[in-house]
Amino acid sequence: xxxxxxxxxxxxxxxxxxxxxxxxxxxxxxxxxxxxxxxxxxxxxxxxxxxxxxxxxxxxxxxxxxxxxxxxxxxxxxxxxxxxxxxxxxx
Numbered sequence: 001x002x003x004x005x006x007x008x009x010x011x012x013x014x015x016x017x018x019x020x021x022x023x024x025x026x027x028x029x030x031x032x033x034x035x036x037x038x039x040x041x042x043x044x045x046x047x048x049x050x051x052x053x054x055x056x057x058x059x060x061x062x063x064x065x066x067x068x069x070x071x072x073x074x075x076x077x078x079x080x081x082x083x084x085x086x087x088x089x090x091x
Contacts, residue, residue, distance in 0.1 A: 008087040010080040019076025023068035031055055
């Protein structure tokens with residue numbers, strides 16, 4: 001029989017990869033929206049979180065994707081660590 005606490009833990013690596021890829025997808029969707037519909041101002045704040053380059057430049061796409069992956073990985077790792085610490089106490 002599997003221990004309940006073992007079943008409630010999250011993989012830090014899996015959460016890091018998932019968080020990183022999720023932020024890359026969100027960045028790319030926002031960058032595409034800003035590129036195809038520049039009159040929509042809602043996406044520019046998200047893009048400027050990860051790059052200061054203009055959205056039309058390749059530098060913006062590379063920097064934004066890279067930093068989205070890095071920060072998403074950090075967030076996923078922290079999330080899994082906090083979740084595992086809380087679930088180990090039975091909460």
